[in-house]
Amino acid sequence: MATVEVHAKLTTKALIWGLHCLRLEDVVAVSYSDGSRRFTIHSYQVTKEKWISSSRRSRKDLHFLAPDAEEVLQWVSAFADQGCHINFLRHPLASSKKKSTVVDAGSSPSPSIRCRSRPTVLVILNPRSGRGRARKVFSKAEPVLKASTLSIHFAFTHGHSASFLQLAGFRLTIVETTDARHAQTLASTVDLSTCPDGIICVGGDGIVNEVLNGLLSRDNPHRASEVPIGIIPAGSDNSLVWTVLGIRDPVSAAVAIVKGGMVGMDVLGVEWTKTGAVHLGFTIAYYGFMSDVLELSGKYQKRFGPLRYFVAGALKLLRLPQYKCEIDFVPVDTKKDEASGPNVRLEVDRHGDLEAGTIEAIFSRSTSTENDHDATNEPSDYVRGLDGKTKKQLSTRASFPGCCTEEALSVHHGTTSPSPRPRTRSKSRSEKSWSGLSVDGESARVSRANSVISSNGEAENVSSAPKWDSPAPKWDSPAPKWDSAAPKWDSSPGPKWDSPVDSRFSSESDSFPPSSDSVVPKWEHRQGYFLGIMLCNHQCKTVQCLPSQVLAPGAEHDDGNLDLIIVRAVGRLQLLRFFWSMQFNRHLKLPFVEYIKVRQAILKTAGNDLQGCGIDGELLELNSPISAALLPYQCRLIGRARPRQQ
Template identity: 35%
Template sequence: MGSRSFVRSPVSCSAVNEFFTCSSHCSRNYYQCSNTMKSQRAQVGQTLLPRKLRKSTRWQTALFTQRRIVSNCCSDLSTTYTEEVPNYLALNVLQDQSNTGQDNIRKVLVILNPNSGFRSSRAVFYKKVQSTLKLSGFTMKVVETAYAGHAKVLASTVDLSTCPDGIICVGGDGVVNEVLNGLLGRDDLKEALQLPIGIVPAGSDNSLVWTVLGIRDPVSAATALAKGGFTPIDVFAVKWIQAGVTHFGLTASFCGFVADVLQLSENFRLQLGPFRYVIAGLLKFLSLPQYRFEVDYLPSPGRNPELKSPTQNCCDQLSDGSKVKRGSTEDNWVMRKGEFLGILVCNHFCKPAQGLLSPVMAPKAQHDDGSLDLILIHGSGRLRLFCFFVAYQFCWHLLLPFVEYVKVKQVKIRPVGGTHNGCGVDGELLQGEGQAEWQCSLLPAQVPSRRRGAMDVSLLAYRCFIAFYSHLQYLPCTVLVLE
């Protein structure tokens, strides 16, 4: 524990240099003698350096220290001297490791998508993350995906006994989604549901880990993984009714303009990386089609006191007026029909990593509140879409009279006429054929069973599960995500 205070105390560079001179042979000694050195040198630093200068010195010191530690302690690892762990917290991780024993070894499968984001996943993992994880006790088997869908195949076929402590995804939301779906498609579902999913963000958006945990840099993610812990996240299922196909998600599903942008953006992935969404959005905005849908939703009980608000009255009129009907009193289904610029079903508040002002799409959504947040953008036309986009930047979009926002249990969406019948789930596009109807609902919540001690690992965890396909089974589930 003394080593922790060493890191946080203001010390001069020379103190650290000296310190490393005396500790270069044995990292363990380093930890033992660091307290003494700290108490001596800290006083010097505090006395002589102005506060601001002390602060910056401390930062540089921390970086320097880490590099030296890596080089001194990790000769048995496949890391090179040039690999850096430029993060304060990483040092704490390394120090904590001095007190850990064999029990803390955590065996995980790492699935790395080399195609994510700027295609920098390899660099992110091998240069910034791998050594931190190794030093904190992870034993990793790293597999790089070779094609779209490979992560799903891996997650659905891997021998779970080889990675009892989880699967870590290095990439974007897409690879996380594939792993989720791979696990949920396994025959040994009960065991698969216990497996945590970790995320090291290296994709274009990484909305899930950014929204839920406020992490978007890989080093912080690795530190969180090393630290341990779980975050439960609701899981929703999107079912293509006609084909009987179910796809699972953690972030959001959407139809209309956003789904079109997603489809178009894939054409620019190689050239533009994460900026493809901006270009595709502009192009689609300029050639904006009309979207017509029929939407049925089941409001979440007790969560919508504002149902039938003035905004909704307005929406009733916008949405082909009299076509708004209430369902039977038994289930209280609500129906909307007409033109919609977009339909979004959010599982968390959806904060894009690339937003100019860090707007959130569904401010009342929580990733573990047992309900979905439905946003209906009624109407059509570029002016209305532009208004929505501008208001969204300031998080005022819910105040617009043509926007309806309601917490729901279930939503059914039917594209009408020639409307594009694709549906996006966590950034992946599901393409329906012919008449497609999408049903989006939450899986029943499950209490994750406590995993063994080594599971006090970091990943982002998810909680809900799974009753899917026709034979509903309530199984315990844990879906992890970085914490």
């Protein structure tokens, strides 16, 4: 085939040549064939389906030859600098004798370039997710992460270029869950040094929830919270990854994992005040119609798969019970939050001078004196709502192999900063203050400074790998008290709430809260019959409904607040009205719906019936009041947050 000479330019966003443009965010890896000066860019580009309005990613490989050895080096450096994974491959002819794609150090284009080790992750796959198709779903994502030995062998024996097959070079340890709670046990016990680059969940929100709860039940939850969590959506509803990362399909999810980046996620903690048990969530906690539907839907998982929620919803609607409860909450006052020193709360966290969390403990803090104001907003040692600013001070910075981090830049510029200034929203490379790279001498110099390639033939920015030994914020506060398992359903009747409301939690109480105090939280109280109460940690989009449909439009996954939705109504008609309005995002305008940003909420159910609440699709018994707030630290999702809607 004749070779055509073209001028190409690599910027922080795209590779541009002639009238063509390849977005770097679609590039999974670049293969460089040793000796031939041949490059192959492996990309998964988004293509629109012709007839339906959906799009999908398909593999496209682009080949080019660098004119000379110097340009080879410049291209390698420039791609590595943009966070592209680089494979060094033997020349196809040379390698046909040796079945190996990895070259030794001497074969790398420059001795000044070192490679990082391959990202090593644990994959936890729930074979029951969705309609039991998680394995099939993962088979679409797996080739993006790594190539199988078999296919590499095939390539050599059949004379294909190996560069077609070796992509991001992840080392995967895949574990399929055998039963409910398997993922949780695994995440709580696995040796984290065996998966230094994170845990990838293949399934729905439930499996992510189990991993979250498992990780944070470890002896050192703060350190465990730094374990990056990746998600390949394969469940019935993958609200978390769809809402926060804007990803719905497994290939895009795998591409996002390869591209790296990290999103800080607030963690919702729900404490059973009677037992002190805590269950955590990333997405939503709910009580009422939705938790009943969740309970019923369990029966139909096998038969209806993702449609089970609709079936259970319709059946529950026919026999709609009444939900009587009380909810107390602390609304967010943005002005006060700014003024009431997050630093003060940071001190509290560091010295750990709070007692264990019970409703009484919460109350005693709430009614403390002004001098005690540093503890007043704290529901318990481990369930605490902090504002976003505080959390930004607390959480560490994230990094992921293949991602050029600010750290790498600061090392380069000689301005390393030990202070863990976190970034709750991952920045794309293009957002950083890097000048666009073109393949000329100057840009190559910049690239080289930031790139390293090691002896096993892969390129990276040295400082981008997560370092467990790196200084994380120190937490002196006592570790959370954990029940080994989530609260279990038992046959004991639920609590009776016939007695009058405890005045401590009533906003009418004149003793609490003092109106002039800028720190003591102002509790508000609602009681009566409700169709549902939902506490959202992010916008909660649902994959199965219209893409525009959002449950909590004002919620952000990293704003340090929870969004409370109270559907204060009874009857099927109102319920239908709520869900119908939700299709058009008008549900919050209904007269019987309240939408409030809160720091903390306490829910008490009434009646003798055994009731349940849902947390990220996990059904839990509601046999005592529960208190919900955010943890003082965030967890990390691998990927980049979808742009915020204005």
